[in-house]
Amino acid sequence: MPEKILILDFGSQYTQLIARRVRELNVYCEIHPYNHVPELTEDVKGVILSGSPCSVRDAKHPTIDLSQFLGKLPVLGVCYGAQLIAFEHGADVTPSTIREYGRARLSELHNHDRLLKELTLGSVVWMSHGDTIKEIPDNFEVIASTDSVRVAAYKLKDQDTYGIQFHPEVTHSDEGKALLRNFVVHICGCVQDWTSEQFIDATVAELQEQIGDDKVVLGLSGGVDSSVAAMLIHQAIGKNLYCIFVDNGLLRKDEFETVLDSYKHMGLNVKGVDAKAKFYEALAGLTDPEQKRKAIGRVFIEVFDDEAHQIEDVKWLAQGTIYPDVIESVSVKGPSATIKSHHNVGGLPDFMKLKVVEPLKTLFKDEVRLVGKTLNIDETIIGRHPFPGPGLAIRILGDITPEKVSVLQQVDHIFISNLKKSGLYDEVWQAGAILTPVQSVGVMGDERTYENVVALRAVTSIDGMTADWSRLPYEFLADVSNEIINKVKGVNRVVYDISSKPPATIEWE
Structure with missing residues (x-):
């Protein structure tokens, strides 16, 4: 078995990103729910506790028995994970005066510490939390602060246990990958042979x-x-x-x-x-x-x-x-x-x-x-874009007929073919067309039409867990729309989906 980092998920929207960043370091990791902790075998080299939408101040906040790995393996608590470790040791965790969300800068930095090695003063970090660690026990040491968060990062003095209030896994944290590398490689001692x-x-x-x-x-x-x-x-x-x-x-x-x-x-x-x-x-x-x-x-x-x-x-x-x-x-x-x-x-x-x-x-x-x-x-x-298992059935809103499938196949073919011809296909993570159950009024020649509306969807992503809509050129979309309406009988209107995931999903159904 390869050596691995164990990531315990407390419900953060960013948990999968932590795993992606660790994998990018050529280190194997696994995500497990906090309430289903696997056996800590010899191949586990360290543990990361994720963030959470919950608060440690809630009576029924998600928690685990930290003694099973604290002091035995290197541990990194991220946001809620950091608050949980501190709270369990008697720290004062209070509601933030103002919910801290967005970019902040490290105004104090102990970069002699192995976790923060090579990080720079003023480095941008991404905050997303409603609670703040106010006071910490004597055996805790503050190793990083921002102007508004004194305990932005801490270390337990007698062990390789760390907590950070910010999210190193998101790209908004400038040196987040360096911090994760320090933890996974220099503190946990992983060899980086996951290729x-x-x-x-x-x-x-x-x-x-x-x-x-x-x-x-x-x-x-x-x-x-x-x-x-x-x-x-x-x-x-x-x-x-x-x-x-x-x-x-x-x-x-x-x-x-x-x-x-x-x-x-x-x-x-x-x-x-x-x-x-x-x-x-x-x-x-x-x-x-x-x-x-x-x-x-x-x-x-x-x-x-x-x-x-x-x-x-x-x-x-x-x-x-x-x-x-x-x-x-x-x-x-x-x-x-x-x-x-x-x-x-x-x-x-x-x-x-x-x-x-x-x-x-x-x-x-x-x-x-x-x-x-x-x-x-x-x-x-x-290089083929992901395609849903149920196929075009979940891109046809409403009931399925062979005729509807034929219409959508033609629309989809025009869209995908033009992405390839324009050199845009590889810039898009996933693309497709949706046949809506909406008819709209149109004019073709001298005749009034009442036909189907189709939506085009194209997103950029790394692994589909989150996605942003692709900024395809207006000229490209105009050409595709014209070709669809001119060539596909039964369609007289084309719209473009500009929703991101979350809150929308990539597919419409």
Whole structure:
């Protein structure tokens, strides 16, 4: 097992960012809810306590037994985590006179301390808290302050336990990455050997030991995750991996044929299945997003199970589950809430009788892409934007019909093709079109029209946990809008979505 940093989540919106920053240092880390602390094995080199929307002054504030690691492992408390450590040691934590949110500058800095080594006086840090640590016990030492926060950072004098009131994980903190490097590398002593090459070697060896000579079946989607999962397992067991690519009638225009061809050129053992009619039948009349997702999931399992049974002695089902899927699907009080059901998380129907293997479940999306590049997977697949498991069904608001799918496929094709032609595709993390249930008045030639409104959505992101809308050029949007209205029968108005995540999600359903 690689050495790792344990991140305990108290519900902060920034917890995943802490993990991303640690991973960028080539150090493996895991996020766990504060109320499900795993066993502290020898490979755990340090612990980070996240922020929280809660207050330590609340009667039922989230807390843990700190004695299990304080003084035994290096510990870094961030915001709420810092307040919790201080509070448990008798510090005075009070409501801030003014809620401190935004940029601040370090006005005092003990940069002789290992945590703050190479940080500079006046460095910008990001504050986001409603409480302040006012007084600290004698065995605490203040090591950084801002003009308004005296205890911006502290250290327990007799151990490698630190607390910081600001957020080093957000890009607004100028030297946040240096601080995290100091903690993870210089204080915890991590070697920084978590690389894509190391991950591939370790994962292939683990898969060979886990699977042996058994047969594995995997549902390919044309996306990055399932493709990288397939190539990893293919490296481990070769032709014992059986891939199934299902056309659910909700893919992008011509995607089934082009992706199936590219998979065969990758040497994968893959079978294409046309199941459009079954999916359209199951979706008929459904308008609720969750009902649509569940119907698609149910039919996919039925089709997939039927195909899997045609392969003798299959023992395993492989899935392209990635780390954000796992994090977002954990539902415990406080740290995580299930936003929407994930089609590839949460178990299988008993009748499938297959064991599950998920080789990517510890990786973020950009790490999956890096592994794919190291495996020499074609750039057209590795660089492909994320695409939702339920496909165009959750980009068609309301009920699904083949006619609506055809309209959206044409609109989407024009949008994506123009992004590629204009050199903008790789600047965007995810893009697509949404067919709304809204009709609007328009004029085409001398005729009055009453047709559909489509919305274009393009976002920038690192891993999809947060996202900002892409500032695409007006001229580009104008050209795309004109082409859609001129070429796609049934559409007379195009709008552009300028919402960020949060508070909006990337998809509309």
